[in-house]
Amino acid sequence: MTTQRATTAPSVQIDGTSGTVLLRTAHSAYVLRVDRAAGTVRHVHWGAPLPLADAVALPVWADHDNSFAGRWDGVEEYPVDGGARFGTPALEVRFADGSSPLEPTVEDVVPQTDDHVVVRLRDRARPLAWHLHYRVPAGGGVLERWTEFHHTGTDDDGDVLLLRYASAHWPLPQRPAWRLGSVHGGWSAEGRLERSGLPVGETVLGSRRGHTGHHANPWMTLDAGDAAEEHGEVWAVALAASGSWRLTAQRTAAGRTGVTAGEGHEGTELRLPPGGSHRTPVSLALHTPHGFGRASRTFHHHLRTHVLPHPEELRPVLYNSWEATSFQVDEENQLALARRAADLGAELFVLDDGWFRGRDDDKAGLGDWTPHPRRFPRGLRPLADEVHRLGMAFGLWVEPEMVNVDSDLYREHPDWVQHLPDRTPTELRNQLVLDFSRPEVTGWALRWLSGLVAENTVDFLKWDFNRAFTEAGAHQAGPDARRVHVEHARGLYRVLDRLRTRFPRLRIEACAGGGGRVDPGILARTDQVWTSDNTDAVDRLTIQHGFSQLYPAGVMSAWVTDSPNPLTGRVVPMRFRFHSAMAGVLGIGGDLTRWSDAELAEARGGVELYKDIRPVVQRGRQFRLLAPGEGPLTAVQYLSEDADRAVVFVWRPTTAFGPPPPPLRLRGLKQEARYQDEDTAGEWSGATLSGFGLPLPDLPTGDCASALVRLRRVTGHGRNG
Known part of the structure; x- marks a missing residue:
């Protein structure tokens, strides 16, 4: 049977006789072939568009046959650990009897819609099935893949432990050489773009930190070494995962190359009980013959069209009080800043850290989310009401996933902290991480967040996350205690999803000490991200350049702050500071009480100018x-x-x-x-x-x-x- 759609739209076409599946994006083709006799799904083509008749006739590459070669390595759509396979597995398991090899067989190929097909596989004898999902979202050039695992046995079979459980393996065509592109860096130095040759072997990017990370981001590009900004073939792979993650580019000596994308890392095992299932995050990928710039614009379009909750909205010009008052916030100084911010044309006022009980510095208070009685004796509502009267939305900084040991919450629930029972918890930034994989913890977070938003008419949350995981595990350690490296992020997703359902007008900015949690998964639940704690306008050019490789300017929060810069000490004219921040979502974070009349007038003009160009910057196509x-x-x-x-x-x-x-x-x-x-x-x-x-x-x-x-x-x- 052959199913197909008009050539002008993305589609899935299936030739039942040959087992060939053709996925067509707006500008490329991806072809796979189901081999029922061999019990595998083999890759055929990823690149230039072609018709189904040609796809059916294309040969499948196979390694030379000898007793040392893995004849399937680099060829399968979803390689497993088992048989003569020696490459990086997408799926590796341990059954209840301690055995691990898999022997796959194909059950069927099931079209879900015109743009979505599922290839169902299972082990020939063991109680495990895995379903490969392929989807081509309409109107763009991005492919989506994810995998679902199902324990098909009974209690007598025991649990199945998933050791590796990738979303997808993306095989690449043969080329004489490959170049890998990615970003690296650290806190306040995110987004350093680097491109270098891909060696034979395995090159791994990833995070063991429990969040996306400052040091890397879950995407990579691959080209033959001849691509440039606007020409040359580029392949790109990304992962929508906000916890620990891993991308592995494998290049074999036989000339095959592919990228495996999945959540978790070595040792992050998931237990699948009888009847249980697990769905991976989505992996995104594309091919373009038009260089890195077209690859970026294709991802930008996809995120705006298929991922962001409110892509049609223009992001407001915000003012954030952190650099003006730090922890010394109170109702009086926030009101003074709010009036000045409104005079500049700001549309959103955000009260940052220090507003809640016990929070005089970063050593106490996290977890006790009620207004500081000395700093806000009347609560937050009077400030929120005045901000609204001034014509601005009201926003708050929160860090719901963290707790200080010096807090009532920790004294009442020390067991809510991520830790293994025989390990000493490590404090970073004087705080510990709450275990959002536990329903009682996420339930607590949702309750106080809902109350905070409702009681204070909060329009915007800056949701921060200021330390990586250490000693991460379930309070009652078990064989898959480290699943918290992926399940914590899923708990976070549930809180965000339910909070936004309760408060449809609430908007959220993701933050993790700057750009430590930026990925398509978090962007599906937030409206913008804090790009970096480094607001130096010169440094930001490099940070924003790396950010733009995958993410659009309409989610890139950027501030104009004081000069000399509070982090670097660099003296930068206000004109340059505004131009740097206007290349994304404009914010202001300086101490307005110290700006001169001339500076305030220049800032007022800058905000007005930004509002004029904002639709083009936030919604338009970007060319570097x-x-x-x-x-x-x-x-x-x-x-x-x-x-x-x-x-x-x-x-x-x-x-x-x-x-x-x-x-x-x-x-x-x-x-x-x-x-x-x-x-x-x-x-x-x-x-x-x-x-x-x-x-x-x-x-x-x-x-x-x-x-x-x-x-x-x-x-x-x-x-x-």
Whole structure:
């Protein structure tokens, strides 16, 4: 049987005779073949589009046959531990009798919808089935995969322990060489983009921290070493997991390469009782022949269209009080800051850490989420009411997953903390992690959060997470105690989902000491993320460049803070600070009581200007024109979906002697149309701006110079460039 859809839409097509399945995105094809005789699902093609008739005729690669080779290695869609398979397994288990090898057989191929198909496999003799899900979300270029496991036996069979349980294995075509791209870094130094050759063997990216991590992010790109920003084939794989995770790129000596993506890490075992099941997080992947920039824009489109809860909303300009008052918050100084923030044009006022009982510093109070009696003797409602009267939404900082030992909560429930019973808990930042894999803990969190939001008319939560896991395990340790590395995040998801259901107008920003929890899984439940605790406007260019590889500007929170910067000490003009932060979701975090009248006036103008360009920045297509560190300038372009408006930022962090840089060649414009500079009234055709380039605007002298160019189409309805 063959099922297919119109060629203009993403689809799944199945040829029942050959067992071939063709998945078509808007710009690529992915082909697999079910081999019932061998009990496996083999990969055929991932790349350029092709028709089903050709997909059926394509050969399947196999390694040369000898007693030392793994003939399936790199070829199977979902390799298991068992038989002559020596590569990285996507699935590895231990049965109740201590044995582990699997012997798969194919049950059936079941179309769920036109864009979703399931391949069902099971072990030939043991009580375990696994179902491979493939989905092609409409209107884009991203594939989605996940896997479901089912214990099909009875109590007599005992439990099955899942040792590795990947969402997907993504086989790649053969190329002479491969280059891997990823980001690395640390706290306040997130998003350092790096591309380097992929060696033969296994290259693993991951987090054992219980959260996504500052040091890496759950995605990677692969290319043959010849791709650039706007040309060349690129494959990309990501994982929607907010706990511990692992991506393994394996390149074999025989010339096969693939990426395995899954939650957990070595030792994070999951127990599956008889009748039990487990569903993995979704893995996302794409192929494009148009470089890293197109790969990013494809992911941006997918996240806006299929992941974010409210992608149609423009994110508000916020003011956050942390850097102005730190822990010394009280009703009086917050009211003073709120009035100044409203005068600047802020639309959301966020009261940060220090507002709750016992919180005079970071050594106490976490867990006791009622207003500080000395700092807010009337509670938070009077402040919230005044913020609303000033025309702003009211937001609060919270850290629900953490507890201080010096708190009433810990004294009452010390068993709620993640720990193994014979280990001494390690305090980091003077706090411990609550076990959100436990229903009684998430139930407590949901109750107090619901009360807090309802009683104080809270519109926005900044949800923080300020330390990694240590000694993580169930209070009553068992054979799968370390499942908390994945189940904690699932508990977090349940709280967020239920909270948002109860309060549909509530908006949430994800934060983990900055960018320590950023992934498609958390973005499905939040509206934006705090990109980094480092607000230095120059450092942020590098951080934001790495962030943009997968995530759109419309979720990237960025603040204008004081100068000298409180973290780095760098002195940066306000113009540069605004231009850096305006490239994402603009926020202000400085001490407004110390800003001069001239600074406040400049800030007021910056906020007004941002509101004008905000629809293009937050909803438009992003083009990275000049990357940080590759020359004297960094430049980013945003283009509205209809190509009627373009916004271009240019930054020069340091003064450098030499000839002037060439014009900026813009991208995506309508070639026959004419575009006018909204500030100078200069006018050019789209062809000129794309071919010759945009003449560079005059930059102020000295370090940290920047410019913003706004272009609007005034005539023409030609083709897109």
